[in-house]
Amino acid sequence: xxxxxxxxxNLRKNYKNFSLKGINITLERGYIMGFIGPxxxxxxxxxxxxxxxxxKDSGEIKIFGLDNEQNxxxxxxxxxxxxxxxHFYEELTVKEMKDVIRPFYSKWDEGVFNQYAKNFELPLKxxxxxxxxxxxxxxxxxxxxxxxxxxxxxxxxTSGLDPLIRSELLDVLxxxxxxxxxxxFFSSHITSDLDKVADxxxxxxxxxxxxxxxxxxxxxxxxxVKGRKSQLDTHHGVxxxxxxxxxxxxxxxxKNKKEVLNQLGDSVLIEKPTLEDIMLFFTKRGDHNVxxx
Amino acid sequence: MNIIISNFSDEPIYLQxxxxxxxxxxxxELTESQSLPSIRKLAKELNISVITTKRAYDELEKEGFIxxxxxxxxxxxxxxKELFRETKLKIIEEKLTEAIHTAKLVGLTLEELQEMxxxxxxxx
Numbered sequence: 419x420x421x422x423x424x425x426x427x428n429l430r431k432n433y434k435n436f437s438l439k440g441i442n443i444t445l446e447r448g449y450i451m452g453f454i455g456p457x458x459x460x461x462x463x464x465x466x467x468x469x470x471x472x473x474k475d476s477g478e479i480k481i482f483g484l485d486n487e488q489n490x491x492x493x494x495x496x497x498x499x500x501x502x503x504x505h506f507y508e509e510l511t512v513k514e515m516k517d518v519i520r521p522f523y524s525k526w527d528e529g530v531f532n533q534y535a536k537n538f539e540l541p542l543k544x545x546x547x548x549x550x551x552x553x554x555x556x557x558x559x560x561x562x563x564x565x566x567x568x569x570x571x572x573x574x575x576t577s578g579l580d581p582l583i584r585s586e587l588l589d590v591l592x593x594x595x596x597x598x599x600x601x602x603f604f605s606s607h608i609t610s611d612l613d614k615v616a617d618x619x620x621x622x623x624x625x626x627x628x629x630x631x632x633x634x635x636x637x638x639x640x641x642x643v644k645g646r647k648s649q650l651d652t653h654h655g656v657x658x659x660x661x662x663x664x665x666x667x668x669x670x671x672x673k674n675k676k677e678v679l680n681q682l683g684d685s686v687l688i689e690k691p692t693l694e695d696i697m698l699f700f701t702k703r704g705d706h707n708v709x710x711x
Numbered sequence: 712m713n714i715i716i717s718n719f720s721d722e723p724i725y726l727q728x729x730x731x732x733x734x735x736x737x738x739x740e741l742t743e744s745q746s747l748p749s750i751r752k753l754a755k756e757l758n759i760s761v762i763t764t765k766r767a768y769d770e771l772e773k774e775g776f777i778x779x780x781x782x783x784x785x786x787x788x789x790x791x792k793e794l795f796r797e798t799k800l801k802i803i804e805e806k807l808t809e810a811i812h813t814a815k816l817v818g819l820t821l822e823e824l825q826e827m828x829x830x831x832x833x834x835x
Contacts, residue, residue, distance in 0.1 A: 449760075450761075588758070592758070593755060595754070595755070595761060596755065614759060615754075617761055618762075633760060633762070634723065634760070634762055637723075638723055
């Protein structure tokens with residue numbers, strides 16, 4: 419399919435204490451995918467593999483339909499990349515740093531950079547080390563967007579930023595998506611950033627993809643169930659995820675809201691989950707998916 | 712065109728858009744062949760995902776309220792308001808019949824039922 423901008427198939431990478439266990443992710447042109455999971459779940463490893471910064475053990479990564487190892491340079495020309503920690507020379511000014519990066523991109527567009535610099539109010543003459551965290555992120559973003567990238571890859575861009583800057587960033591991302599040929603792959607553990615704008619959500623935990631689907635389906639299909647502990651003993655046939663019990667009741671996530679309504683109806687409290695709820699119930703350590711009796 | 716999204720409603724966001732646009736089309740606030748914003752523009756303005764606005768437009772198109780011309784955008788369709796009203800009247804009739812049926816089961820009189828209808832109607 420021509421429309422797939424990113425296609426990861428059976429990707430594996432083994433470390434001593436962690437492994438990526440054959441993951442699959444597909445992103446089409448024109449959409450934002452939020453890549454969520456707790457710290458240490460494999461988000462950064464996956465992004466480093468996509469960016470060909472580390473070597474995979476097996477599997478395939480295709481970007482723009484091309485193998486990412488064989489076409490490393492031509493692919494990177496078409497990607498905008500924003501890290502959590504920026505990798506700039508701290509001693510240089512914003513303008514000097516931009517001039518260092520600029521020659522690496524054949525499609526660099528100074529006019530676009532200047533426009534972002536103006537919109538973001540980047541202090542061009544200030545040394546990088548004196549920039550606030552938010553300003554560094556904006557500078558990274560301006561760099562990433564100034565060479566007409568088709569795919570924007572962001573690794574935890576909002577971590578440590580205040581809500582105002584996060585909301586500005588989301589605005590920029592939505593402006594970018596006015597072009598239906600562009601896509602954004604965005605890793606974050608701050609799921610509230612994605613609750614609104616993400617088209618697709620991929621949840622990773624412990625090196626495995628737990629789910630990958632449209633956010634709308636996810637939030638409509640899943641529900642939080644709360645009830646009395648005695649209800650857990652009955653033959654209800656509902657499969658609970660991340661069951662939590664305390665002295666006075668239980669709560670759990672269910673993948674099938676309709677089934678919960680049919681089987682348990684008014685006898686339990688049914689609530690709409692947020693992405694954070696879904697992530698927490700799935701990734702809770704200990705008694706995982708508790709099957710029904 | 713006015714759209715107000717509630718993040719706390721149980722109604723999915725795409726359905727909120729569908730219902731609000733339908734209402735404005737039926738009331739004539741949005742008129743035939745008036746052009747609608749693109750799904751991407753709408754998503755940005757409302758701060759929601761493109762898939763959500765796309766789904767709303769798909770649904771409105773399926774129900775005949777809007778038409779989408781590839782490469783040109785979406786427009787308000789010419790809807791038959793009489794027909795729309797007829798269908799709604801039919802639904803109301805069905806639901807009232809059901810209510811009467813239930814009322815008879817518990818021995819409610821017509822007056823009592825009318826009283827109930829009055830109270831609920833005024834309350835909306």
